[in-house]
Amino acid sequence: xxxxxxxxxxxxxxxxxxxxxxxxxxxxxxxxxxxxxxxxxxxxxxxxxxxxxxxxxxxxxxxxxxxxxxxxxxxxxxxxxxxxxxxxxxxxxxxxxxxxxxxxxxxxxxxxxxxxxxxxxxxxxxxxxxxxxxxxxxxxxxxxxxxxxxxxxxxxxxxxxxxxxxxxxxxxxxxxxxxxxxxxxxxxxxxxxxxxxxxxxxxxxxxxxxxxxxxxxxxxxxxxxxxxxxxxxxxxxxxxxxxxxx
Amino acid sequence: xxxxxxxxxxxxxxxxxxxxxxxxxxxxxxxxxxxxxxxxxxxxxxxxxxxxxxxxxxxxxxxxxxxxxxxxxxxxxxxxxxxxxxxxxxxxxxxxxxxxxxxxxxxxxxxxxxxxxxxxxxxxxxxxxxxxxxxxxxxxxxxxxxxxxxxxxxxxxxxxxxxxxxxxxxxxxxxxxxxxxxxxxxxxxxxxxxxxxxxxxxxxxxxxxxxxxxxxxxxxxxxxxxxxxxxxxxxxxxxxxxxxxxxxxxxxxxxxxxxxxxxxxxxxxxxxxxxxxxxxxx
Numbered sequence: 001x002x003x004x005x006x007x008x009x010x011x012x013x014x015x016x017x018x019x020x021x022x023x024x025x026x027x028x029x030x031x032x033x034x035x036x037x038x039x040x041x042x043x044x045x046x047x048x049x050x051x052x053x054x055x056x057x058x059x060x061x062x063x064x065x066x067x068x069x070x071x072x073x074x075x076x077x078x079x080x081x082x083x084x085x086x087x088x089x090x091x092x093x094x095x096x097x098x099x100x101x102x103x104x105x106x107x108x109x110x111x112x113x114x115x116x117x118x119x120x121x122x123x124x125x126x127x128x129x130x131x132x133x134x135x136x137x138x139x140x141x142x143x144x145x146x147x148x149x150x151x152x153x154x155x156x157x158x159x160x161x162x163x164x165x166x167x168x169x170x171x172x173x174x175x176x177x178x179x180x181x182x183x184x185x186x187x188x189x190x191x192x193x194x195x196x197x198x199x200x201x202x203x204x205x206x207x208x209x210x211x212x213x214x215x216x217x218x219x220x221x222x223x224x225x226x227x228x229x230x231x232x233x234x235x236x237x238x239x240x241x242x243x244x245x246x
Numbered sequence: 247x248x249x250x251x252x253x254x255x256x257x258x259x260x261x262x263x264x265x266x267x268x269x270x271x272x273x274x275x276x277x278x279x280x281x282x283x284x285x286x287x288x289x290x291x292x293x294x295x296x297x298x299x300x301x302x303x304x305x306x307x308x309x310x311x312x313x314x315x316x317x318x319x320x321x322x323x324x325x326x327x328x329x330x331x332x333x334x335x336x337x338x339x340x341x342x343x344x345x346x347x348x349x350x351x352x353x354x355x356x357x358x359x360x361x362x363x364x365x366x367x368x369x370x371x372x373x374x375x376x377x378x379x380x381x382x383x384x385x386x387x388x389x390x391x392x393x394x395x396x397x398x399x400x401x402x403x404x405x406x407x408x409x410x411x412x413x414x415x416x417x418x419x420x421x422x423x424x425x426x427x428x429x430x431x432x433x434x435x436x437x438x439x440x441x442x443x444x445x446x447x448x449x450x451x452x453x454x455x456x457x458x459x460x461x462x463x464x465x466x467x468x469x470x471x472x473x474x475x476x477x478x479x480x481x482x483x484x485x486x487x488x489x490x491x492x493x494x495x496x497x498x499x500x501x502x503x504x505x506x507x508x509x510x511x512x513x514x515x516x517x518x519x520x521x522x523x524x525x526x527x528x
Contacts, residue, residue: 096448108433108449186440188433198434201339201417204366
């Protein structure tokens with residue numbers, strides 16, 4: 001018991017490594033926000049792409065939206081089916097040989113952000129699709145009859161309502177993403193878990209791992225509280241059933 | 247030690263571990279003294295960070311460990327009358343804590359004996375003389391200039407590699423060397439092969455790692471080249487829990503016999519195609 005406390009709860013072993021753990025924490029927070037931002041953009045794009053329909057009787061005119069749907073479905077199937085770890089590793093080792101000017105020289109943190117954004121765009125697209133489909137058909141018809149184009153209808157009428165309804169599952173994905181940033185240790189990104197393992201490998205003391213755990217909780221628990229608060233508020237204002245509970 | 251701050255967490259963790267650990271604690275009391283305190287009498291469980299060729303690795307498609315460490319531990323175990331030796335995969339950065347915790351009887355993983363590590367584990371007598379080495383891409387070898395083809399001191403490495411991006415394996419003496427280099431960006435990998443791949447992919451400029459392992463890798467990866475050895479040399483030792491001094495004593499006695507009988511030299515020649523240095527068989 002004495003040994004256990006010494007190995008996992010020793011302030012003396014932790015203290016010299018606190019600055020590097022704080023740097024790791026900050027990097028984790030940054031990667032989470034930036035990746036989620038790009039994943040949202042990609043997710044909205046994919047969800048909209050997947051909603052493309054044409055009422056035209058002409059097969060030629062109907063082919064374009066059908067192709068757009070096909071692309072979105074293939075992408076989502078692929079990225080949802082692959083472990084984020086694998087996507088990140090493949091990008092990390094292959095990009096320098098890609099010959100693509102900007103992507104050739106990106107550092108490991110950027111590779112991590114690209115990988116996580118690509119994978120999470122697929123997850124977010126499916127959540128957003130559910131949100132888009134939950135907006136009543138009548139809203140679209142009303143917007144169109146007011147003279148809005150289909151693009152305007154999506155931007156100004158459907159998406160704002162869709163996103164609000166799926167806020168809880170979106171925030172859920174955000175929390176999962178914040179923890180998946182730890183996968184980037186394989187490409188030697190010194191985020192929170194990486195910093196903790198560095199400390200552990202030098203001191204042979206595991207307190208840094210506990211500290212890393214505390215770091216994640218400091219980040220995620222307020223978010224889960226916020227999520228509960230949001231769900232409660234939506235319920236009060238709009239009644240049950242208007243917001244998706246993860 | 248200041249533990250007060252963590253006390254409630256410690257209590258929770260202790261409860262969880264207590265619940266999980268109730269089943270397995272009886273073996274210590276029933277083990278006879280002549281079994282050297284092995285986890286299973288007559289069997290040696292060895293922790294090892296596999297792959298780290300040619301010291302410990304597996305052939306494609308196989309799960310059987312092979313290599314210099316594996317052959318040597320098998321020879322010593324045979325000398326000790328141990329019939330079964332099992333190698334268990336273990337990450338290098340946690341191998342010391344897990345050896346100390348008694349998760350396996352010993353660790354054989356090209357481990358350099360250092361004073362820092364001696365605080366956590368007990369070491370056998372040295373069994374291999376090793377150097378750190380500087381590895382670059384073959385295409386850049388010419389540009390390595392001052393480093394090329396010689397044995398350099400850590401101070402020379404610190405000057406020559408200043409500000410470079412350096413790949414190392416986490417928890418190794420190579421990582422320690424990397425961190426001593428001013429302004430260098432040290433990227434730490436879980437497996438040394440990840441560092442080699444990162445070097446090929448131009449993610450890092452150099453890899454600092456034990457010479458024998460890096461040199462062996464260049465045979466399979468002609469894109470990579472070892473340009474310098476770093477002196478002074480280090481010694482590899484097998485690691486044991488500090489509590490099991492009987493096992494360390496018996497192991498050292500058997501290791502001395504294996505060295506004296508010429509078996510050590512045979513194993514050495516098998517893996518490195520050369521006679522061991524005179525210092526190694528003493």
